[in-house]
Amino acid sequence: MAELGAHLTAASAADDRPSIFEAVAQDSLMAAVKPALQHLVKVLAESNPGRYGFLWHWFDEVYVLLDMLLQQHYLARCSASFSENFYSLKRIPTGDREQQPLATAGLPKRQHWKSLLLLVLVPYLKGKLEKLVSTLREEDEYSIHPPSSSWKRFYRAFLAAYPFVNMTWEGWFLIQQLCYILGKAQHHSPLLRLAGVRLVRLTAEDILALEKKLGGATSHHTPSIKTQVQSAVRKALGGITFSLSTGLSVSVFFLQFLDWWYSSENQETIKSLTALPTPPPPVHLDSSSTLLPKLKTVCPLCHKTRVNATALSTSGFVFCYRCAYGYVKAHQRCPVTGYATELQHLVKLYSPES
Structure with a gap:
């Protein structure tokens, strides 16, 4: 047993x-x-x-x-x-x-x-x-x-x-x-x-x-006014809490x-549904420029995957921060378009994860 x-x-x-x-x-x-x-x-x-x-x-x-x-x-x-x-x-x-x-x-x-x-x-x-x-x-x-x-x-x-x-x-x-x-x-x-x-x-x-x-549960004895008020307050708070939880x-x-x-898995679908027309490139950009890499994640200057991505507000192109900072400081222009650029035109790009 x-x-x-x-x-x-x-x-x-x-x-x-x-x-x-x-x-x-x-x-x-x-x-x-x-x-x-x-x-x-x-x-x-x-x-x-x-x-x-x-x-x-x-x-x-x-x-x-x-x-x-x-x-x-x-x-x-x-x-x-x-x-x-x-x-x-x-x-x-x-x-x-x-x-x-x-x-x-x-x-x-x-x-x-x-x-x-x-x-x-x-x-x-x-x-x-x-x-x-x-x-x-x-x-x-x-x-x-x-x-x-x-x-x-x-x-x-x-x-x-x-x-x-x-x-x-x-x-x-x-x-x-x-x-x-x-x-x-x-x-x-x-x-x-x-x-x-x-x-x-x-x-x-x-x-x-x-x-x-x-x-x-309701009680059988007749409650006092104070008890009734407390019960009403408790019921009101309980009702609010129940409404919120429900x-x-x-x-x-x-x-x-x-x-x-x-x-992240659905981002490509969202982009295809909500994508806006791509703005045209700068008017002075040579389409045969050897600086532009085929992959969008590659820096046009060092030709490596971008680190600490930074854009030039004068042209819109994105580089590594080190590459863009050093080039603009030395030449005061965009390395791709040749537009006049200063250090204050460097814009840090933040990903959604950061």
């Missing part, structure tokens, strides 16, 4: 365990929301910089604040993050095997705050680190620090070590997912393990409890569509 009970317990644990597809899908949900929101904020900032420019400048901080409020609401209400609740999952403490608490009961304080910090701060810090690495790499292409500078040696060592650190981080997640697929681990993500929780599917009791909590649930598909529409 004991052996049979153990088998039944194991079978029950296997039934409530989400598949790797559900687990990975809920992870990718929030990862798709941020780039789409970022694009919307960028459009607003470009249309009205005075009013919305600060949102673009402080987007990461505004997003992490909103994300913290959203995740706090869902962790307290449903024992799950927004994306986990979207896929009908909940978090329970790792040690709870025989009897699972209802989703409305919430997580213990320790697991709750660890979950919130790992859900919000880890992606924020990782994003900031990636932006720092991107900035340092750009500075390293054309740096004003002397070669013997200790700072330059430090951040070059940091840039050299970062790919290995990032590979270790991603490998940690991959190994954890493989162990989860093979049934050797309770968590598909190391962050769940650090938070001391695991994911399980919502049960029928959980869904009934959540619906009852949403409807707001609206976000509905619009998440639209945001994912925007993320796909503006993804």
Whole structure:
């Protein structure tokens, strides 16, 4: 009998365990929301910089604040993050095997705050680190620090070590997912393990409890005026929160569509649909000029792939910064068209990634 009970317990644990597809899908949900929101904020900032420019400048901080409020609401209400609740999952403490608490009961304080910090701060810090690495790499292409500078040696060592650190981080997640697929681990993500929780599917009791909590159970005794006011305020705040969360649930598909529409894989399609006519070349340009390379990514001066791309506003041609700076400083003209050019006509070109 004991052996049979153990088998039944194991079978029950296997039934409530989400598949790797559900687990990975809920992870990718929030990862798709941020780039789409970022694009919307960028459009607003470009249309009205005075009013919305600060949102673009402080987007990461505004997003992490909103994300913290959203995740706090869902962790307290449903024992799950927004994306986990979207896929009908909940978090329970790792040690709870025989009897699972209802989703409305919430997580213990320790697991709750660890979950919130790992859900919000880890992606924020990782994003900031990636932006720092991107900035340092750009500075390293054309740096004003002397070669013997200790700072330059430090951040070059940091840039050299970062790919290995990032590979270790991603490998940690991959190994954890493989162990989860093979049934050797309770968590598909190391962050769940650090938070001391695991994911399980919502049960029928959980869904009934959540619906009852949403409807707001009415008490049988006659409440006082103060209690009625507090109840009305709570219901109003709950209604606003529910409207926002429901609206976000509905619009998440639209945001994912925007993320796909503006993804790098879809850029060629977008360009073909929205491309404007190409402006004509300078009138004095000799079409047989040997300076112009066949590949658009090659600098006309050094005939190598452009580094730190810089355009001349007098002609529109793009060169490496070093090549253009040195030529214009020496000859005061565009090397392709011969137009009179000065150093202030050098314009740095920024890619969407930077």
